[in-house]
Amino acid sequence: MINNIIFLDIDGVLNSDKYFSSIEDKEDTYTDPVAKLLLDIDMTKVKLLLKVVRISHAKIVISSTWRRMKLYPSIKEALINIGLPIVGETPFLEGQRGEEIRAYLADNQVDNFCIIDDEVFKDYQELEDNLIKTNFYQDGLTKEHANEVVKRLSK
Template identity: 30%
Template sequence: MKIIFLDIDGVLNSELWNKDNEMEISKGKFIDSEKVRLLSKIINETKAKIVLHSGWRFWFDGNIMPLRKEAEYIVEVFKNYDLNIYDKTPDLTTVEIRKSKKFSMVKAQEILLWLDQHDNIEKYVILDDLDLNNKGIEMFQIKTDGVRGLTKENVEEAIRMLNYYDI
């Protein structure tokens, strides 16, 4: 199985998109459908499954059912592109990390724990705009630019990594 560890903010939305879409954001619609279309290209060409490793995963229950309207909206947009969330990473955050919003401190450990719990993973990529502070998984990360979000170049790199590179 191939996996995309997906962050949302800075990947499926961006600072530029946020500036131009204040009305949508006020309605809980934080996702740029153009970025979801780009994500769908990766899925269609690699057959990878999405594992949410974003803070957004807290907006879904253990069965990946939405708990908030923002999560309902992402499910709705994903359905438009025949996408769904396969799973989410475990939560290793502490009260201090949640208060300071320094989730990048544990994201790498959460991904590694998820990988340890799943032995049928052929290849994976991580789409995130943050530095994950871990040299061991750095080579599997496609670091997006939070100002622009997911780009065609990021998509091409992810497809290459999932279809051609060995881990």
């Protein structure tokens, strides 16, 4: 049984429009495709998430569309090496993200969970109480969001 799970989106959570503007000139300096993709992740947001998982003892399940990328296994490995406790991914279903999260919950014993996402999918319905909504056009994951995740996972 897993006590606390964070269903993690990446775009709009671990990056933002503001962050992409700050790295515009750097993307051409990398030839390695994994390094280029990792550049799309704001490490200050990763550090904030690391603090959340350390305090809440949460594990991470990736619900982002990034899990469909060819290079995802390498990205996942790099994030695990940084210290993120990634334990899996939601299944690929033809529905929307809420359906994928519900399928993961049905197949795994999870006591408590939180969803960090910048989108509210139509099929979130009963999951919305567990949603911490970030904003891609503002700053992605913030300290306020992080505090809310810790608070919700402490219930």
